[in-house]
Every structure is written in C-alpha cells, then in structure tokens.
Amino acid sequence: MSYIPLTPDLLRHWLSQHNALSQILGGTPPTWRIREVSNGNLNLVFLVDGLTGKLCCKQSLPHVRVAPEWPMPLERALYEARYMQTIAPYVQGLTPQLFYYDSDMFLLVMENLTPHEVLRSALIGDRAPEGFSSIIGRYVAQSVHGTSWISQPFEKGSQLLTEFSGNTALTRITVDLILTDPYRPCDRNPKPLPELEADIHFLQNDPAIHVSVNKLQHRFLTQKQSLLHGDLHTGSIMLHHSDVRVIDGEFALMGPIGFDCGLYLANLFIHALAVPHKAHFIQAEISAFWHSFASHLRELLKQSSRGDAWSLSLPSIDRQKLWDEFLHSILQDMAGFFGLELIRRTIGFAQVADYTLCPTPKAELVARKQAVLTGHTLIKQAKHLHTFDAFLNLLAPCFKAL
Amino acid sequence: MSYIPLTPDLLRHWLSQHNALSQILGGTPPTWRIREVSNGNLNLVFLVDGLTGKLCCKQSLPHVRVAPEWPMPLERALYEARYMQTIAPYVQGLTPQLFYYDSDMFLLVMENLTPHEVLRSALIGDRAPEGFSSIIGRYVAQSVHGTSWISQPFEKGSQLLTEFSGNTALTRITVDLILTDPYRPCDRNPKPLPELEADIHFLQNDPAIHVSVNKLQHRFLTQKQSLLHGDLHTGSIMLHHSDVRVIDGEFALMGPIGFDCGLYLANLFIHALAVPHKAHFIQAEISAFWHSFASHLRELLKQSSRGDAWSLSLPSIDRQKLWDEFLHSILQDMAGFFGLELIRRTIGFAQVADYTLCPTPKAELVARKQAVLTGHTLIKQAKHLHTFDAFLNLLAPCFKAL
Numbered sequence A, B: 001m002s003y004i005p006l007t008p009d010l011l012r013h014w015l016s017q018h019n020a021l022s023q024i025l026g027g028t029p030p031t032w033r034i035r036e037v038s039n040g041n042l043n044l045v046f047l048v049d050g051l052t053g054k055l056c057c058k059q060s061l062p063h064v065r066v067a068p069e070w071p072m073p074l075e076r077a078l079y080e081a082r083y084m085q086t087i088a089p090y091v092q093g094l095t096p097q098l099f100y101y102d103s104d105m106f107l108l109v110m111e112n113l114t115p116h117e118v119l120r121s122a123l124i125g126d127r128a129p130e131g132f133s134s135i136i137g138r139y140v141a142q143s144v145h146g147t148s149w150i151s152q153p154f155e156k157g158s159q160l161l162t163e164f165s166g167n168t169a170l171t172r173i174t175v176d177l178i179l180t181d182p183y184r185p186c187d188r189n190p191k192p193l194p195e196l197e198a199d200i201h202f203l204q205n206d207p208a209i210h211v212s213v214n215k216l217q218h219r220f221l222t223q224k225q226s227l228l229h230g231d232l233h234t235g236s237i238m239l240h241h242s243d244v245r246v247i248d249g250e251f252a253l254m255g256p257i258g259f260d261c262g263l264y265l266a267n268l269f270i271h272a273l274a275v276p277h278k279a280h281f282i283q284a285e286i287s288a289f290w291h292s293f294a295s296h297l298r299e300l301l302k303q304s305s306r307g308d309a310w311s312l313s314l315p316s317i318d319r320q321k322l323w324d325e326f327l328h329s330i331l332q333d334m335a336g337f338f339g340l341e342l343i344r345r346t347i348g349f350a351q352v353a354d355y356t357l358c359p360t361p362k363a364e365l366v367a368r369k370q371a372v373l374t375g376h377t378l379i380k381q382a383k384h385l386h387t388f389d390a391f392l393n394l395l396a397p398c399f400k401a402l
C-alpha cells in the first residue's frame, strides 16, 4: 500500500492485511473498535481494540497536524521506529513495544498503553503518583549509556550517526524553537502578555545570554555523546501507577546527554511554577530524577568494558574521578538546556498547558516571569555549577516563593 | 569495468576509455608513460605522463599494500574522493584537483603534482623551504571552518556526518594505533629498543596518563566539530617551493579540530628531535603554523554568519571572547593529540623515518626518550594550557637540549 493518510476504515483494512497484527487484536476486522486520539502536534494516532488485544497505530502526515500549511517530511516515523528499536534492548520495558513499522505508510504499530495517561495530563489533573521521575532517571541513564562510545565499539556509535543524522527536519525545529528564536525578535514567537514584554526585551538584549546560548547551540550540534530522545518533556511520557513509559521518539538524534535531562526537568519545574502548592512534590521529583540518573549511570559505567572511549583500565579511585567529571559536565549541560527549555516553553512558539492552571492572570504572569528569570539565570550560570545542590539552589528562590 | 587492482597496462586501457582524461594526457595511449610510485602504506599510486599533460591515479587495494594479510575495505578511496570534493571550495588550491572518481574501480584520478615532493622526504633531505607551515595553518583553518556548524546551516553538518561516519575501517586504525595500543602491552606494538623499555613500562603504568588518554579517546569520538583530514602528517603533504598541497584524505572524519593540528605539529617536532641542528627551523614552523591557523580562523569566523551554532549576533568584544575560548579549547585538544602522536610514532605500530636520521644509536635513543617524555607530559598537561606560549614552553626543554 503506498502512502495515504489513514482514516479509521483505511486502518481497519490495512490491519486486516497483516496477519500477526490481526491475531493480536483477535476477532474479525468489523469488530475492532478504532478511535483517533491524536493530541500531539504532529502526527495521527489511532487506538485499536480487538476481542483479545489492542494496538496503537501512529502515522506521519506530510505536514504538521495542527498547522497543515507547515510541511514536514514523512520520514519522522522512520526515526521514531529506529529510536525505539535501538534503545529497547537497554531500557527494559520503559517504552511501548514496537510490533511493526511500515516504511511505505510511515506507520508504527505499537503496544497500546491502557489505562495509561500522558504525564502532563496526570500532573495537570493532579493524578501523578510520587516517584515517577526515578524511573525516567533510569530510562535516560540506560538509553544514553547503551548508545554511548563508552559501552560499545565506536563502529556502533558511527552507525548511529549514520542512521540518525538524517533526522534534520525535526532537529531543525529544536534548533529554531529552542536554541534560537526566543533570543531575538522573530515572527514565530507569539505575542507575549504585555507585562512580559520588558522581561523579554531584557533577555533579547543581554549579550551575556547570547554568548551562553551561542555556546549551547554549538554544544548541542557538536557533542555527539549518545542517542537522545530529543523531546523528553512531560507530554512524551505515559504512566499508570508505577508503569512509566516514554513515547514519541521522533526527535531522536545523537547529542549531549544533558539535553534529555534538562528538557525533562524544565517541564517539571514549569508545573511547579504554575501550581505553587505542588512545589515540594515537584522538587522531590527533580531530585529523584537526578539521583536515579546519576546512580544508574555510575552502575552501568562500572560494568562497561567494551567501548573504545575509556578503554584503558584504571584504578578504582581514578575511575570514580572520571565518572565524577563526566556527571559534572552532564550536569552543566543539563542546567543550560533546562534554562533554554524553560524560556522557550514560556515565550516561544510551543508553550505548555501547565500555565492554564494558574488561578488568575496575575498568578500566571508571576509564574511566567519566574520562568524567564530562572531560565535567564540558569543559562548564564550553568558553566559555573559544580554540584546538583548548586543547581537546586538556583531553583530554590522560586520554590521558596511558592 | 568491475574492480581489479590496476597494473600500468590495465590503467593505460582504462584511461583510454575515458575521453576527458585521455584529452588531458594528449597523444595516443601507447605514448603515455606510466610509473607506479606507491610509497604509502595502503594504496596503489601511478603517475602518468602524456604528450600535453599528466595525471596521478590512486587506487584502493582490498588489503594494506605493505601487509597483504591485513584486509582493508576498498571504500577508503570513496572517502578520500568525498573529502577532496568537500573541502576544495574552501582551501583555494591547497589540494590536488580531483578530475574523476570511479566508484567501481575505487580509483581517484587527480592532478599529478610535479616536481613536488613529499614534505617528510623534503625535510629528511633538508630541502624544505621555510614557511610551509603557514600554508598548512591556513589549510586547516579553511577546511575546518568551512565544514563547521558555525559557518553553515546545521543540515550541512548533518550531511557530513551521514557521508563520513561510515569511514570506520580507517578510523579503527586511528582508534587502535593512536588512541589505545601504545598505552598497554599489545602484540601490534613493535619490540622497542631495550633501553626504551623502562620508559614504556613507566608510561603504560601511569594511571594519570590512562585518565588523560581515556578522555582524549572520548573527545576524539564525540566532538564532531568539523570535517578533519584525519592523518595530517608530513607524509600527507607535498610541496615545491611555496606550492604546498595536502594529499591522502582517506582517513577523513568529523572530529575535534585540534586533532589535525596536533598530528601535524607532532610530526614536525619529531623531525627536530631527530635532527637537533634544525630545532630553530622547526620551532619557527610550529609557531608559524599556529599563528597562521589562529589568525585565518579568526578572520573566517568574523565573516561567518550562516551557521546554526553561534547564530545570535554579539557585540564585538563578546565575539572576541567567544573566539578566544574556542581557540583555547582547540589548543588544549591540539596539545593532547600532539602528545598521542608523538608517542605512537615513537613506540607504536607505524613509526616514522625521521629517526633514521639520527647519526648514532645513542642519538636515536635520546631522541626517542625525549619524544616519549614530552608526549607523556603533553598528554597530562594539555588541559591546563592557556596559551600557545605555554604549549611551546612544554617543548622548550627539548629545543634547548638540542
């Protein structure tokens, strides 16, 4: 079947032609219940329920779903499939299982997560259980370790570069929306609240910010440390109780490990700004993420021995020092990208729903001002951070004010 | 024509089938003079003289030319051709012109450089004219700037990653021979002079060296700053008076800029160790390289405005600071890779002919000991260097002793 955007009926037909998938669903095609649930910005998503099983089908559109005039190559589905296949061996069930990828239809068929919900919605609805961030910390540690130059012969890392460097359409979004647009007047930036204009003007005219953002641009593009999810925010995670899964890997690229960490934590932090009474809960999640990430990464590094980076064996004390320095540089990257994400989700093109939770326009303004200010500080201070506590301290004024 | 290793007669036939090339040569095929001049380790090289013009033909063998039991993929010719095509627009005639690449024969047909000679031979024969290193400095600045993320949209950098990440067979040589083997007992390391054994033992048992080499391994593999030549030693340069050309780009890969710089300078430095009376000459070349490299790079950075890294405009003072920091980090990489190259060319698998110039075995031993010691120091101190003069100072004890 050559590419055509699916409707429920077309999908029913397509599934009926694929034996292994039909068997998962059970019963006959007419009995399958198919619902479109696309709520992301970019793609079509269908949930399919059969007699004995269920599936989730995600298909690329030739444009941005919510902005049809913005063309977008279909290949993003291919990169999402590759990402899932690449990291599955490392993350032990923390992604949905991928059953099938159709390269003509740009269609992924994967495990249908029910009754999971998207973390951002769970947070907004106050239903997120404590401790999910430890699992995300483990996820990031496992996925970036498994795809690093430390854990495998460099030929595998080179293979990842070959496989993922073509994902430029989605990386272009990151480069523009996260790394560039918020720091200069730009048509894509939405009109801000009038009371935020002065803050934005200040940001866009601070040479020190421009120096730091320029360096983060260069780090993002040159530091090919590991395979990243590339869009790890609270909308890319689904959970049900302690079953936490990462979805939506279509932005996957080789990059600096701190990027995945920073994006995730910034999205948590915005939630705390928007819902001040949850500050302690979120602060605990932020800490849980880092401690889980760091301890899992150390444990994995302890076991790795097949990489061409760090291939010379060291006395234990020197290995510890090497890991400390590595985590230190990840922390600094994390802080910088955290700042960038905070700002772009507050004044950039793709903002987040969390701000709608603010009870009054005044409260929303306060939250947004704090986000811009904290982002501004983090971006400039990132390179001077030496411990995770120092990072938390930079967030503390907000947590205290809350 | 499907792949077959060329002989002069086969090449004559092949050339006669290619009109544009036959026309460059002029006359009839029987009048062409064809000589095999392969003196590198890996490939076949033929020089062809015709009535009106001449060509150089370089072909991959399915194995290392000087070690037929060591298989080597033919594709290295493809990467060399790609490298030449990629950097030609930037380096203004500092490589031979590439006339043709035959992807079935793994054959490059390029400008025949006559009466040029290889820089290493010119140095050994005491025929190298002063100042050639300024030109190499310009070459490195232009090639790494043009292929960086600072000078072009990131999609172009991603394209380079896609095109060059597959060059793993030659990168494997670098990873093993430069970044790993000399720092541990290894069958590939040749048996050293008995008087050098203690120095090697000391090197291979210094945890501080292992820490530094491990970090350089990681930098080499993760820092995809620019397209590198990857094997820029004095055997990869040909010159005649002031006409200086870089050849043999088959090791091309995306990597840290300081790698090309460090390899080049280390090979110059070894020459000074082997021929002490040329110390001043070589020291001047080392300085000329860096000053030319740094000033050309600054000039090019001043003009660049199309990159996705450093895309935010800055007041002049902040731009200067950004360039200073960039050059500073290149300097540190250069010093580290300089140290690695010094050591591997002295105790590793592929050593250099310069040592044969030492007038006595005692002199050779002194030279080699200095190389190992200086390499050892450089590798450990690289991260603490802040100026080019500090780098020169680390070499100074040798220059003074000479």
Ligand SMILES: Nc1ncnc2c1ncn2[C@@H]1O[C@H](COP(=O)(O)OP(=O)(O)O)[C@@H](O)[C@H]1O
Pocket: A037, A038, A039, A040, A041, A042, A043, A044, A045, A047, A056, A058, A096, A110, A111, A112, A113, A114, A118, A235, A236, A247, A248, A250
């Ligand atoms: N495996 C899945 N199981 C159940 N629902 C899913 C699954 N994957 C995605 N969804 C639903 O579809 C929505 C959009 O998916 P997502 O991958 O985020 O798409 P987009 O790339 O368009 O952002 C998610 O927010 C979620 O509600």
Ligand SMILES: Nc1ncnc2c1ncn2[C@@H]1O[C@H](COP(=O)(O)OP(=O)(O)O)[C@@H](O)[C@H]1O
Pocket: B037, B038, B039, B040, B041, B042, B043, B044, B045, B047, B056, B058, B096, B110, B111, B112, B113, B114, B118, B235, B236, B247, B248, B250
């Ligand atoms: N363009 C050229 N013109 C003239 N001679 C060349 C040219 N390219 C290579 N040679 C000669 O061939 C030798 C081997 O070439 P090189 O590219 O270094 O091969 P290898 O990859 O085997 O090291 C050089 O040392 C030089 O003498």
